Amino acid sequence: MTVTKGLEGIVAASSSISSIIDGVLTYRGYNIDDLAENAGFEEVAYLLWYGKLPNARELADLKRQLSDNAPLPEMVMQILRSTPRDANAMAVLRTAVSALALTDPEANDMSEAANFRKAIRLQAKLPTIVAAFARLREGNEPVAPKDGATIAHNFLYMLTGKEPERIAVEAFDKALVLHADHELNASTFAARVTVATLSDIYSGVVSAIAALKGPLHGGANEAVMAMLEEIGSEQEVEAYIRKKMDNREKIMGFGHRVYKNGDPRAKHLQKMSRELGKITGNMKWYNMSVHIEELVTGTKGLKPNVDFYSASVYTSLGIPKDLFTPIFAISRVSGWTAHILEQYADNRLIRPRAEYVGPSHQKYIPLDRRA
Ligand code: COA
Numbered sequence: 036m037t038v039t040k041g042l043e044g045i046v047a048a049s050s051s052i053s054s055i056i057d058g059v060l061t062y063r064g065y066n067i068d069d070l071a072e073n074a075g076f077e078e079v080a081y082l083l084w085y086g087k088l089p090n091a092r093e094l095a096d097l098k099r100q101l102s103d104n105a106p107l108p109e110m111v112m113q114i115l116r117s118t119p120r121d122a123n124a125m126a127v128l129r130t131a132v133s134a135l136a137l138t139d140p141e142a143n144d145m146s147e148a149a150n151f152r153k154a155i156r157l158q159a160k161l162p163t164i165v166a167a168f169a170r171l172r173e174g175n176e177p178v179a180p181k182d183g184a185t186i187a188h189n190f191l192y193m194l195t196g197k198e199p200e201r202i203a204v205e206a207f208d209k210a211l212v213l214h215a216d217h218e219l220n221a222s223t224f225a226a227r228v229t230v231a232t233l234s235d236i237y238s239g240v241v242s243a244i245a246a247l248k249g250p251l252h253g254g255a256n257e258a259v260m261a262m263l264e265e266i267g268s269e270q271e272v273e274a275y276i277r278k279k280m281d282n283r284e285k286i287m288g289f290g291h292r293v294y295k296n297g298d299p300r301a302k303h304l305q306k307m308s309r310e311l312g313k314i315t316g317n318m319k320w321y322n323m324s325v326h327i328e329e330l331v332t333g334t335k336g337l338k339p340n341v342d343f344y345s346a347s348v349y350t351s352l353g354i355p356k357d358l359f360t361p362i363f364a365i366s367r368v369s370g371w372t373a374h375i376l377e378q379y380a381d382n383r384l385i386r387p388r389a390e391y392v393g394p395s396h397q398k399y400i401p402l403d404r405r406a
Contacts, residue, residue, distance in 0.1 A: 043292065050377060053083075058296050068299065076208050080097070103159075105159045105162070105163050114130065114131060115171055124358055125248040128364060132161070136237035139156065151376065169355070190207065206310075214345075217367075221246045222253065223243065223370060225242040225245065226374060230378050230379060231384050243371045244364055259287045263323055268319070269319070277330070296338065301339045301341060308344045311348060
């Protein structure tokens with residue numbers, strides 16, 4: 036048996052949803068750079084689910100369904116109301132999505148049509164959950180989703196209770212596009228493993244949220260902001276980062292299992308971070324980030340990943356850092372559900388092997404004779 040720790044380099048599924056080939060990321064064959072510059076998030080979600088870009092009517096129809104499905108069932112709202120204010124936002128999202136299944140009459144309908152409808156419901160409701168929890172913990176009433184608004188617009192509106200600026204909506208929408216799918220990343224793999232037992236789509240998404248929560252995956256964007264705040268100012272960057280590197284500690288937002296020459300999404304987020312910094316008149320986080328990048332890339336050759344500049348982008352949009360990973364989930368649920376649908380369409384149980392390295396030939400000792 037050859038063990039490949041972390042399954043590095045193992046090809047565990049065939050997929051036609053997204054690809055990373057020679058450092059280039061595509062969704063359904065469309066280069067991420069092209070989509071980031073031109074497509075809206077709903078168009079991208081349609082592309083991931085249906086395998087083609089929508090025409091105007093198909094896009095309008097999807098937007099209508101997403102808008103109609105954005106409100107939360109009363110039971111889920113009650114759970115959010117009774118959640119401790121200091122609860123971990125990803126744990127809240129995981130719990131609320133699990134509860135959504137209890138109120139969906141189609142939860143256990145495994146037909147393809149029902150699963151597509153559930154994918155749309157999940158995509159529609161995740162932003163509402165995150166925004167409602169963010170308001171409730173501040174002692175504010177949740178804001179009802181705005182009929183007909185895009186997911187980016189609606190999320191910022193529900194979070195703040197105010198009409199968001201056009202530039203904020205555009206930046207947020209682009210961030211959603213950039214995070215929507217990423218081949219067989221850890222959370223997507225977790226979702227596929229779960230549904231490959233023919234468990235339901237909600238269970239698959241709950242597994243994915245649980246995997247995304249960790250700091251080596253989606254949790255890195257929050258960890259980047261925590262690091263920027265801990266450093267505090269540009270003058271402190273060099274000493275802080277050099278100390279971390281000397282201690283061989285990981286610097287969050289750098290490195291990647293697949294990209295060794297840079298994450299193609301990072302440049303878009305860097306550009307957004309710079310532009311938003313200029314607009315808000317606060318370039319501090321951007322300047323600190325650039326300085327960190329110079330040091331880490333210059334010394335270790337490690338390049339920033341998608342999480343590094345997301346941190347300063349979301350902070351410039353006024354979003355608290357513990358919502359960064361839930362926002363990642365708001366976008367990635369499009370990819371997770373596309374992968375779940377793909378898994379169901381050609382399913383086989385995912386069940387690898389482990390090399391046993393524990394003791395052998397042990398003899399059972401009765402309880403009263405054990406030391
Ligand atoms: N800071 C410092 N060193 C890093 C590093 C980082 N962010 N990422 C990787 N390295 C180093 C490791 O220490 C290791 O060095 P060594 O061979 O001298 O021990 C080498 O690079 C390989 O790293 P490894 O952790 O084995 O790579 P991986 O493929 O298992 O992990 C990540 C990939 C993404 C988990 C890893 O780069 C990481 O932890 N990054 C920080 C968290 C993060 O930003 N995650 C979001 C990913 S999108």
